[in-house]
Amino acid sequence: MSDKPIFQPNDAPAGGWGALHATVKALREESALFKGGKALLFMNQPAGFDCPGCAWPDPKHTSSFEFCENGAKAVAWETTKKRVTRDFFATWTVGELERQSDYWLEDQGRLTEPMRYDPATDTYAPVSWDEAFALIGRELRALADPNEA
Numbered sequence: 001m002s003d004k005p006i007f008q009p010n011d012a013p014a015g016g017w018g019a020l021h022a023t024v025k026a027l028r029e030e031s032a033l034f035k036g037g038k039a040l041l042f043m044n045q046p047a048g049f050d051c052p053g054c055a056w057p058d059p060k061h062t063s064s065f066e067f068c069e070n071g072a073k074a075v076a077w078e079t080t081k082k083r084v085t086r087d088f089f090a091t092w093t094v095g096e097l098e099r100q101s102d103y104w105l106e107d108q109g110r111l112t113e114p115m116r117y118d119p120a121t122d123t124y125a126p127v128s129w130d131e132a133f134a135l136i137g138r139e140l141r142a143l144a145d146p147n148e149a
Helices: 016-029 031-040 071-076 086-091 093-097 100-106 130-139
Strands: 115-118 123-126
Touching: 016 031, 016 071, 016 100, 031 071, 115 130
Parallel strands: none
Antiparallel strands: 115 123
């Protein structure tokens, strides 16, 4: 897989077999074929979740496939088996990460634990779930109005 996305003209329709092929390819690349495929059946469904890519509103009449190729790719990225651990953040400063492309950052994987920025080292450091929730709670309670969140 290339580090950079490839841009080229596309004369084909945005749906159909081409989109299905691209969806399966994205799920396979993330090692999420089963988990991601199962998740797609719940996307944009009344008892499911809204698309993480565009938050498509729940339609009145649903079908089993209420998502587009980009939404399916967003689910593939969310259900990836790739993980970013504390070792990754000990290796990379935030300044170094800022110079990476969005594509590269997305391809590293998902967080495995809560992290907090340490300005002294310009890195993210792991914190416990209790500490993370306590910090979030303090910040939310400090707001003058709930709409500020």
